[in-house]
Amino acid sequence: MENANQNPFNKSELTTILVVSDVQKSKVFYQKVLGSELFREYGGDSVVLKFLGHWILLVSSGEPTADKPDIRFEPPAQPNKVGHAYTIRVEDCQHSYEILKARGAEFITPPYDWGAEIRCFFQDPDGHLFEISEYRG
Template sequence: MSEHRPAIEVGDLPVPTDGILVTHFLTVRDVARSRAFYSEVLGGRVALGENPCIVKLSNSWLIMNPGGGPTADKPNISLVDHQPGPTVSSFLNLRVADIQACYERWSSRGATFLTPPIDRGSELRCYMQDPDGYLIEVGQSTGLLVGKLAAT
């Protein structure tokens, strides 16, 4: 039995016409929950619902799938679920034009921020986490635009 895949337009996929195009892959526990967060809360557009899930978020792309064992093209490498906790080794960084508007809109849609936006001198910045606990920085350049560096 063949797997049913939804019809999609080639133009909706992250396929470069020249050079490279950067996408970010997230190993997620529940594809539907993550798809809903990135599309309904953050306003991304779903290009492919599953296997893998592909969401266009502004001018970038997120690819999401559950973890799994080694494959022929990545022998001896397993994708494991993110373990939420007080330490991280990477995070998604979203730069926005109006952080207060994003903070209010995304909060009203269910995003939980660690703090409201804080003025760091060079930028306004706050953090939230997605349903799998991935850290997401949301920032708006302010002082940096006039040469002011972050407060220490």
């Protein structure tokens, strides 16, 4: 087993890169609806946000580069096909739903009670999926 002092990630932080079709529209969504904090903007097409102790980098589409020669950045082509999602654990799903809905989040359904969990889903302007979940088990 690896010694904790040898872990290269001990003093690291994780950033999620989301490719969006309109950086400014997405920035407004993440700040207004989710309450994220703007850290910085650069290059005219990139925004760094802090959300729940996590970094989110919003970027526009991009061509391959020397360090990723066969990879192209594009927003989701089909918002109803998910390859990545966020789950936000909350104390009260119904209350969180009402707050986010009032801020402009468009939910797929109202909170659904599964017994041990109540959850519901919404998407950002490009279809990136978010779940709010209250675990009661």
